[in-house]
Amino acid sequence: MLQKTSKRLPKGGKAMSDVAFAQSLFREAFPKARYGKVDALVYAAYRYLKPRVEPRLDRPFTLRRCETLFRGKVRRVDGAELDALKQAKLEEARREYRELKDRLASMEAALAVADEEFHGPQMDAYRRSAAPVGSLDRTGTGGGAR
Numbered sequence: 001m002l003q004k005t006s007k008r009l010p011k012g013g014k015a016m017s018d019v020a021f022a023q024s025l026f027r028e029a030f031p032k033a034r035y036g037k038v039d040a041l042v043y044a045a046y047r048y049l050k051p052r053v054e055p056r057l058d059r060p061f062t063l064r065r066c067e068t069l070f071r072g073k074v075r076r077v078d079g080a081e082l083d084a085l086k087q088a089k090l091e092e093a094r095r096e097y098r099e100l101k102d103r104l105a106s107m108e109a110a111l112a113v114a115d116e117e118f119h120g121p122q123m124d125a126y127r128r129s130a131a132p133v134g135s136l137d138r139t140g141t142g143g144g145a146r
Contacts, residue, residue, distance in 0.1 A: 029088035
């Protein structure tokens with residue numbers, strides 16, 4: 001017999017409702033720290049979600065609907081909304097990864113100027129061995145091009 005279990009299990013091991021899952025995705029995809037105010041993040045989310053959700057729904061996607069998704073006050077969540085929120089979360093992760101990579105490069109440059117040991121043989125060996133995340137070498141083992 002097939003068990004009816006949720007695909008998403010939080011730390012406690014209990015199934016998460018679609019509303020709670022959507023709210024969690026929303027907060028990860030549109031972090032308040034990035035936008036400063038709730039109004040700004042809700043509006044940014046609305047501008048992102050509207051073209052991705054509205055063509056798949058039989059009703060217009062409104063700013064009020066977006067805010068209720070953020071607050072977790074909706075009665076139900078459509079699959080189109082969940083799909084769009086998952087995509088937004090992935091894009092936010094990519095943006096944050098690029099930001100961190102750029103910040104690390106600028107910190108390396110600053111250290112190279114201020115600290116002569118930063119260009120030593122140990123650091124050069126480390127930089128050569130560090131491959132970008134997700135890159136593959138010619139054999140496909142994930143070692144990166146050297």
